Amino acid sequence: MDEGMSGFCIKAAGGGCHGNGTGTKCGRWNPTTEQVKVLTELFRSGLRTPSTDQIQKISTQLSFYGKIESKNVFYWFQNHKARERQKRRKVSTAHDDDHKDFIRRMDKISPPKHFLEVNHHHHHHHQVSDHQPERVMETLQLFPLNSFEESEPEKLRSSMHANDHDHHQTTSFSYTIETDMDYSPLDLRLSFL
Amino acid sequence: MDEGMSGFCIKAAGGGCHGNGTGTKCGRWNPTTEQVKVLTELFRSGLRTPSTDQIQKISTQLSFYGKIESKNVFYWFQNHKARERQKRRKVSTAHDDDHKDFIRRMDKISPPKHFLEVNHHHHHHHQVSDHQPERVMETLQLFPLNSFEESEPEKLRSSMHANDHDHHQTTSFSYTIETDMDYSPLDLRLSFL
């Protein structure tokens, strides 16, 4: 979730919409026939996943036919490829007798290869029932306040060094969840180091 | 940077099977608004790449609001960071108004024929810069003709013949826009090096 979540591009409506005669509403990109034509042609020519540069160029060219952004081109190819494949896949079901008990996506499909999967605690008492939050109201120790910033070399957190939780030195910051709902005095405290 | 527009996005449609594991056949984590809120807050506080410990703690805290695993937190941060960065690059492009000053530059000769890097130019560092995308209004150099990936024998169909004079030595494909509107003889040239 970024700031601009749900496709509500309510931004600057004035003239925002490409002035095509078909009276198109703004809110989401509505490709013109020309744009679609070009995109389709590119796709048919073999372009499936354009690189950033190509996307840039394509959208720039297409911008002549109407408002368009790079991401539109990006999504277009993403979707087009996905749907075609999706369609193609529907034609491969139950080709034989019966049980095609495969492609069954549900629970644990692929366990995280590396470190992940650590959150496991209560399982003994009422396993899958509604989780009775044991009020783990402990203070959440977070980042060292100086390690963030995209400068992470290759420090895979594979470290997995048991537990350290010792360096609780400075800056602590409490964050209280703010919700409209009013549940228990549950305030998540996130302490930053 | 619009924030908290209406607090919807509550994908309560179709399945909406997040929440406790009372037999919900959810395949993938569906974060609750509270979880997202916290994660976002953490992100905005500067957390970008939480360590294993932090991930652990965060997911533990967030588990109060619903089912969640460490890997979810991990992926969330990965994606969030990546997308924000990607947004800096894709959501740009063509912001100019109605400057139809398309420059039909003399096509730049395509580099060597067979597969070769499509990106033959700049590749400087531009971490998080909010610069205006350069208007690459030149012939659209696209993929290296010899398709890639997948077993999709896309038939290269080059209908639209070049009604122009322009024709490169390489397999170029000229696409002429055909519209009822009668703007300039703008022919979008898509050259596939």
Added chain:
DNA sequence: ACTGTATGAATGAATG
């Protein structure tokens, strides 16, 4: 007007 379908947009989950 409502409904079904096509498709733009978003994002969880991976993989390299």
Added chain:
DNA sequence: CATTCATTCATACAGT
């Protein structure tokens, strides 16, 4: 860290 695939949500538009 970037790139990609799979799912799903949201909407524009066509058909009845």
